[in-house]
Amino acid sequence: MHNHKLTECANRGRSSRAPAVVTERDTVENALSELWLWLAVTLGELFDPSGVAVVGASKTEGKIGYEAMANAATFDGPVYPVNPSTEGELFGREFVPSVTEIDGEVDLALCCVPGPAVPDVLEECGEAGIGAAVIYASGFAEAGGEGEALQEAAVEVADAYDISLLGPNTSGFIVPSLDLRCSFASGAEKVPEGNIAVVAQSGGVGLVLAFQSRRQGRGVSAEVGLGNRANVGFAEAVEYFDSDEKTDAIVLHIEGTDDGRQLLEACRESETPVVAYKVGQSDVGDFAESHTGALTGDHELYTAGFEQYGTPTVDATDDLLDAAAALGTAPEPDGPNVGVVTAQAGPGIIITDRIQRAGGRLPELTAETQSRVDEILPGITYADNPVDTGRPMPAFGEVVTAVAEDDRIDIVLVYELFEESIGFPIDALEGLASRVDKPVLFATEGIEEDLSAARSKLEAIGVPTFPTPERAADAAGTLARYARLYAEETTVTDGGGDDNGGHDRTVTDVGGDTTGVADDA
Amino acid sequence: MREPDPIASARADGRRTLTEAEGKELLASVGIDTPPFSVCEDAEAAVDAAAAIGYPVVVKVASTAVTHKSDWAGGVGVAVGLDSADAVRDAASAIASAAEERGIDADVLVESAMDTERGTEVIVGGLRDPSFGPVVLTGLGGVFTEVFEDTSHRIAPVDHAEARSAVEDLQAIELLRGYRGAEPADVDALAAAIAAVGDLVVEHPIAELDVNPVLARTDGVMALDALVVLEDH
CATH class of the missing domain: 3.30.470.20 (ATP-grasp fold, B domain)
Structure with a gap:
């Protein structure tokens, strides 16, 4: 179901669910869609630049202008250290006194200058035709008072020259596939390439997620710290990474935004699955007069809003990456029905208990599947859902295949302790998910050194793996909720106004185009 | 608009x-x-309105100065389950005097009581x-x-x-x-x-x-x- 990107361009700019009442907002929404289209183009200068200028580059180790240059220098396009008071080279690149004097392609400026210098630097960037800038400095809107005025001044210049601003008050961003590391963080060069775009309100949390994804052996298509979101916010980032071919899932870390509705609409418009983690069960607004005001907090609105707009939410950084691995690697599920195959009863019980709490369902397998399993393993410990084979065995892969081909199953979750003499059922799992068009998740445990090569092989054939039964169950639960929200999105339509119907995504092949279920039995 | x-x-x-x-x-x-209701200027008008609406009725303070009616004036702002002219008159009068004490303009709203x-x-x-x-x-x-x-x-x-x-x-x-x-x-x-x-x-x-x-x-x-x-x- 990942061919959705082919139709995406045709659908861009359509508001998928107009309000029941046609208001002036329809016009505004259309205008916003147009704006997003435009931003998706210009954010290319930010996340996929021709060349990079490091303004305020410094030869002094430990200074932000040095660290940012050290990371930026790995980019295989042109990188220019810019500093009027420094000459010579830094990381093999010649210093330039001003961005206006750069001779060559440059789309992006990394502003390693103190806050008060930012508007002037942006002015020069505008003159130089630079379309994007990262502002690392803090002391802007987050500081209030003069900082707010400073941010307004920066945005004013940026608007005048059509410059996309990432930040201020951010650690920047990383795009491993381009060796583009516009971050001053230590270790940025070791964040591996993957297919998950991390979009975090906090630059610190962005890095937490990027490093965590490395530890999990996954990696990111991009890690972005939005910071103060001067003119590049969640909606713009979601829109951009939705159209990014290297991104198969988008994860959001949110503390709070001024335009929650715009964020929800961007998530709903996104063809690429989005998972959100809203932090902070903050206080309710200062509505004094009504019960409604007293009972309506920020957190309730984010949670309810994401659900209403078809975006699953989670409550931990690990869950965010697990859910994205499941949604981004495997085919999208058509429903919430999970089939569990386990080689050990105990972990299987943890999984089945947990999946139901996480939002999944465990249907009974069809009689055909049950007899098929019984034929593979006569006298099997437990032939219904979960299927418990009792121990790892050569026929384990056949059992997984039988469950995956069951029409009642939308999501397959396998648990197996690593058994060195048998290994994982690689042959059975290779191509299985795409053949049955269902996600197949795999959780395992064992001696790390012994199993890591086999696990990498699973990842390499597109089977997302999980280190604990709980995390696999939670990921399956999120898939189930996603399928459910997604189905609601496609069937619930508003009263009127939009002939384009429901969500741009369509649910296809309910029941799956599984083949040979009965024949193979 | x-x-x-x-x-x-x-x-x-x-x-x-x-x-x-x-x-x-x-x-x-x-x-x-909404239940049938009538906004009345005084107790007698309230009694007439109650008769027209049919008993039992609810009587409430109706004033732009009062938002939370049941908390107002020690609880006289809302009287429920009134099934006689006397009960309506008493409730409406209590609202009128409480309003006068507080120096605010208030009418009474008489409304059909819902079970x-x-x-x-x-x-x-x-x-x-x-x-x-x-x-x-x-x-x-x-x-x-x-x-x-x-x-x-x-x-x-x-x-x-x-x-x-x-x-x-x-x-x-x-x-x-x-x-x-x-x-x-x-x-x-x-x-x-x-x-x-x-x-x-x-x-x-x-x-x-x-x-x-x-x-x-x-x-x-x-x-x-x-x-x-x-x-x-």
């Missing part, structure tokens, strides 16, 4: 808060039923959130609203199915489905009221809106009170 009369008249008076009568007119204009035992009290609310814009709230209503905080939220506008799902998200859904042999509530009518409240906030300059309680009965829903606060100009 020309605002509906209840909003226009509040604006003309320079008020942000609609009276209960204006609030109920606004609800009635979008198809949400709250025959139904479940629900709150339906709307507000304009700074980040999300118009939103609707559905919850267990009446005196339990803030005790149990059994609520669900939606971003407005909502269609009928979304409004139904807001009701189904409540723990109180079991009560609405007819707990222990009680008659089930008309969840479709409740969903229609939720959608209508959402549309009101979308279409008009409303900052906050409480319909609490909405009495959800087998044969429809009825708004027993309404608080509407407009946005600042």
Whole structure:
């Protein structure tokens, strides 16, 4: 179901669910869609630049202008250290006194200058035709008072020259596939390439997620710290990474935004699955007069809003990456029905208990599947859902295949302790998910050194793996909720106004185009 | 856009808060039923109105100076279950004297008493959130609203199915489905009221809106009170 990107361009700019009442907002929404289209183009200068200028580059180790240059220098396009008071080279690149004097392609400026210098630097960037800038400095809107005025001044210049601003008050961003590391963080060069775009309100949390994804052996298509979101916010980032071919899932870390509705609409418009983690069960607004005001907090609105707009939410950084691995690697599920195959009863019980709490369902397998399993393993410990084979065995892969081909199953979750003499059922799992068009998740445990090569092989054939039964169950639960929200999105339509119907995504092949279920039995 | 009369008249008076009568007119204009009521200037007019409406009735203070009627003046602001002319006269007089003591203008609102035992009290609310814009709230209503905080939220506008799902998200859904042999509530009518409240906030300059309680009965829903606060100009 990942061919959705082919139709995406045709659908861009359509508001998928107009309000029941046609208001002036329809016009505004259309205008916003147009704006997003435009931003998706210009954010290319930010996340996929021709060349990079490091303004305020410094030869002094430990200074932000040095660290940012050290990371930026790995980019295989042109990188220019810019500093009027420094000459010579830094990381093999010649210093330039001003961005206006750069001779060559440059789309992006990394502003390693103190806050008060930012508007002037942006002015020069505008003159130089630079379309994007990262502002690392803090002391802007987050500081209030003069900082707010400073941010307004920066945005004013940026608007005048059509410059996309990432930040201020951010650690920047990383795009491993381009060796583009516009971050001053230590270790940025070791964040591996993957297919998950991390979009975090906090630059610190962005890095937490990027490093965590490395530890999990996954990696990111991009890690972005939005910071103060001067003119590049969640909606713009979601829109951009939705159209990014290297991104198969988008994860959001949110503390709070001024335009929650715009964020929800961007998530709903996104063809690429989005998972959100809203932090902070903050206080309710200062509505004094009504019960409604007293009972309506920020957190309730984010949670309810994401659900209403078809975006699953989670409550931990690990869950965010697990859910994205499941949604981004495997085919999208058509429903919430999970089939569990386990080689050990105990972990299987943890999984089945947990999946139901996480939002999944465990249907009974069809009689055909049950007899098929019984034929593979006569006298099997437990032939219904979960299927418990009792121990790892050569026929384990056949059992997984039988469950995956069951029409009642939308999501397959396998648990197996690593058994060195048998290994994982690689042959059975290779191509299985795409053949049955269902996600197949795999959780395992064992001696790390012994199993890591086999696990990498699973990842390499597109089977997302999980280190604990709980995390696999939670990921399956999120898939189930996603399928459910997604189905609601496609069937619930508003009263009127939009002939384009429901969500741009369509649910296809309910029941799956599984083949040979009965024949193979 | 020309605002509906209840909003226009509040604006003309320079008020942000609609009276209960204006609030109920606004609800009635979008198809949400309210009990028959009459706003009266004095106790005798209240007695006449009660006779016309039919006993039992409820008598409430009607003043732009009073928002939370049942908390006002030691509880004389709302008198329920009145089934005689004397009872109505006493309740209306108590409101008049309390208003005089406090130096405010107040009328009395006489309204047909609804049997709250025959139904479940629900709150339906709307507000304009700074980040999300118009939103609707559905919850267990009446005196339990803030005790149990059994609520669900939606971003407005909502269609009928979304409004139904807001009701189904409540723990109180079991009560609405007819707990222990009680008659089930008309969840479709409740969903229609939720959608209508959402549309009101979308279409008009409303900052906050409480319909609490909405009495959800087998044969429809009825708004027993309404608080509407407009946005600042």
